[in-house]
Amino acid sequence: QVQLVESGGGVVQPGGSLRLSCAVSGFTFSRYDTHWVRQAPGKGLEWVTVISYDGSSKYYADSVKGRFAISRDDSKNTLYLQMNSLRDEDTAVYYCAKRGDGGSHRHIDHWGQGTLVTVSS
Amino acid sequence: QSALTQPASVSGSPGQSITISCTGTSSDVGGYNYVSWYQQHPGKAPKLMIYDVSNRPSGVSNRFSGSKSGNTASLTISGLQAEDEADYYCYSYTSSSTLYVFGTGTKVTVL
Secondary structure, eight states: OOOEEEEOEEEEEETTTTEEEEESSOGGGGGOOOOEEEEEETTTTEEEEEEEETSSOOEEEETTTTEEEEEEETTTTEEEEESOOGGGGGOOEEEEEEEOOTTTSSEEEEEEOOEEEEOOO | OOOBBBOOOEEEEETTOOOEEEEETTTTTTTOOEEEEEOOOOSSEEEEEEBBTTTTOOSSOTTTEEEETTTTEEEEEEEEOOEEEEEEEEEOOOSSTTTTEEEEEEEEEEE
């Protein structure tokens, strides 16, 4: 079955850096666009970034552009999110998510359980 | 890119039908049939309920249906059940540089 398992969350000071990982299994990772989505405590979902199946295209939310970088290692079936210049408002649960099958593929059909990032001094 | 607009809360009694709206612009909801809907229970990851405006993934109850008119998409839950109490989010592809956007979220309460 499809599984996505995030890791790397924790507490970091403002201005610091953190790298999140997402290990996937149960599907052919190299054939799928994959996303990061976050949710601040008590708030709604916010789309963060997506990388195309071949790594050639990357898109970012305005709120993280220039600070976050998404990447993938298909040999390790792993998605990454490098987060730099972290701010208080980046505090959230970060989910990795798989592009959906069927139709336009412009949806998400599987999610990880999330990893909590807390930016605090 | 601003979040799509949803009502903060919607409520209904068991067995009733409710509809959640999701309003965007011609650059997102109105421009493409790429709206999806997600259900999220507290402390859980979201779950796909509808994709491409009105398509239901296998395993999702047919009590859930989606539609779109102009710049507004809608999710209807018929025969409301206690287990439907959750937060619901719409999501759309957008022609802006950011590519995707979520709605503000709607808390559904079963009275």
